[in-house]
Amino acid sequence: MSALACEGLTVGYGGAPVIDALDLDIAEGAVVALLGANGAGKTTLLRALTGLVPLRTGRIALHGRDLTAESTEDRVRSGLALVPEGRSVVVELTVDENLRLGGLWRHRRKALDAAAEDMYALFPALDRRRRAPGHTLSGGERQMLALARALLARPRVLLLDEPSLGLAPKATAQLLGVLRATAARTGLTVLLAEQNVTGALSVADRGVVLSLGAVAADRPAADLAADPALRHAYLGF
Ligand code: ATP
Numbered sequence: 693m694s695a696l697a698c699e700g701l702t703v704g705y706g707g708a709p710v711i712d713a714l715d716l717d718i719a720e721g722a723v724v725a726l727l728g729a730n731g732a733g734k735t736t737l738l739r740a741l742t743g744l745v746p747l748r749t750g751r752i753a754l755h756g757r758d759l760t761a762e763s764t765e766d767r768v769r770s771g772l773a774l775v776p777e778g779r780s781v782v783v784e785l786t787v788d789e790n791l792r793l794g795g796l797w798r799h800r801r802k803a804l805d806a807a808a809e810d811m812y813a814l815f816p817a818l819d820r821r822r823r824a825p826g827h828t829l830s831g832g833e834r835q836m837l838a839l840a841r842a843l844l845a846r847p848r849v850l851l852l853d854e855p856s857l858g859l860a861p862k863a864t865a866q867l868l869g870v871l872r873a874t875a876a877r878t879g880l881t882v883l884l885a886e887q888n889v890t891g892a893l894s895v896a897d898r899g900v901v902l903s904l905g906a907v908a909a910d911r912p913a914a915d916l917a918a919d920p921a922l923r924h925a926y927l928g929f
Contacts, residue, residue, distance in 0.1 A: 693719065693720045693755070693756075694717050694718065694719060694720070694753070694755070694756060695718050695719060695720040695721070695722070695754070695755055695848065695849050695881035696716075696717075696718045696741070696752075696753070696754055696772075696849050696881060696883065697716070697717045697718070697752070697753045697756075698714060698715065698716050698717075698741070698750060698751065698752045698753075699715055699750055699751045699752075699753075700713050700714075700715065700749055700750040700751065701713070701714040701715075701716075701737075701740060701747060701749070701750035701751075701752070702714070702747065702748040702749045702750055703733075703736055703737070703740040703745055703746075703747055703748060703750075704748060705745075709748065709905055710733045710736045710905055711733050711736055711737050711740065711902075711905050711906075712904070712905035712906055713749075713750075713906070714737070714750070714905070714906060714907060715907070716900065716907065716910075718849075718881055718883060719881075720755070720879060720881055721875065721879045721880070721881055722875075722881055722882070722897050722898060723871070723872060723875050723881075723882040723884065723895060723896045723897050723898075724882065724883050724884065724896055724897065724898045724899070724900055725884050725886055725889075725892035725893055725895075725896035725898070725899040725900070725913060726738075726883055726884060726885040726886070726900050726902065727885075727886065727889055727892065727893075727899055727900065727901045727902070727916075728901055728902035728903055728908075729903070730887070732902040732903055732904075733902050733905055734853070734854075734885035734902060735777065735853055735885065737885075737902070738774060738776075738851045738853050738883070738885055739774075740752075741772070741774075741851060741883075742764055742767055742768075742772060742774045742851065743762065743763060743764040743767050744764060744774075747760065754767070754770050754771065754772055754848070754849060755771075755848065757770070759772075768845075768847075771846075771847050771848035771849060772847060772848070772849050772851070773842045773845060773847035773849070773850050773851065774842075774850075774851045774852075774853070775838050775839055775842045775850070775851070775852045775853065775855060776853050777853040777854045777857060778857075780838060781826040781829065781834045781837050781838060782826055783825065783826040783827035784825065784826065784827070785825070785826055786822065786823050786824060786825055786826070787818055787821050787822050787823070787824050787826070787829070787833075787837060788808065788822045788823065790826055790837055790841060791808055791811060791818070791837065791840055791841055791844060792804060792808060792844075793841060794840070794841035794842060794843075794844035794845050795807050795808070795844045795845055807844050807846070808844065810844075811840040811843060811844055814840065814843070814870060814874065815836050815837075815839075815840050815870065817832075817833060817836060817866075818833065818836055818837060818840060821833065830863075831858050831859055831860075831863070832859050832860065832862075832863030832864075832866070832867070835855050835856075835859060835863070835867055836866075836867060836870075838855075839852070839855065839867065839870070839871070843874065843880075847880070848880065848881065849880075849881045849882075849883070850880055850881070850882050850883070851882075851883045851885075852871070852882065852883070852884045852885065853885050854885055854886060854887060854888075855867055855868075855871075855884070855886075856868070856886060856887075856888045856891055856892075857887070864888060864891050865891070868891055868892070868894070868895045869895070871884070871895060872895040884896060889917075889923065890917070893913040893914075893916055893917040894913075894917070896913040897912065897913055898910070898911070898912055898913055899911060899912075899913045899916040899917075901916070901922070908925075909922055
């Protein structure tokens with residue numbers, strides 16, 4: 693069953709399209725790494741999927757339901773969530789307050805308490821720092837908090853923009869591990885845009901390489917990781 697599908701997606705900011713007639717179909721429960729050189733359009737695609745950048749043409753469906761005409765808010769209510777680049781933690785609020793922001797619109801108080809406890813079980817590092825103000829967190833902790841806040845709302849499809857950016861290898865491995873485990877346990881579908889190709893492919897089922905606004909490769913993750921020519925051509929190493 694398709695969780696997220698786009699057809700003929702064209703997106704741009706005025707000049708030539710950044711994403712050009714792109715087709716992509718992601719199966720329910722899959723973890724897909726979205727790869728591509730700097731400026732390939734990964735962020736633009738994620739923003740277009742969530743309605744933050746308008747489409748020039750194309751259609752987007754979530755679990756078979758067309759949401760092309762829906763607002764960002766309605767897409768989120770339908771189960772689509774984006775963790776944008778840059779760990780958007782509110783630095784004046786505590787870890788617990790930041791976490792609960794993710795569920796304010798969805799959960800009643802008791803359900804919110806339970807959902808927050810689920811997240812603390814998943815992220816022990818956050819559990820230990822519940823009362824800590826956001827500004828005291830490390831980069832890794834902030835990224836975990838941003839992920840926990842998104843998961844709290846129980847999305848069905850999660851889009852992540854470069855969660856490993858600026859993180860130490862250990863924090864990156866921890867974060868990607870939680871993501872993989874959550875997808876396996878809950879059937880969450882994940883589209884993970886990453887410059888960290890090796891890390892992303894190590895947790896993904898499938899890798900999609902963007903180049904010049906189109907899909908240059910779409911292969912099983914292990915297959916892509918083992919193809920040096922392809923890595924060299926599109927990913928710069
Ligand atoms: P990175 O890994 O560097 O974030 P990316 O693959 O996410 O790259 P995008 O950020 O989507 O790529 O950028 C794709 C292209 O669109 C780039 O050429 C960029 O300059 C351009 N672009 C991105 N955002 C805007 C904007 N708001 N206005 C105009 N052009 C933009």
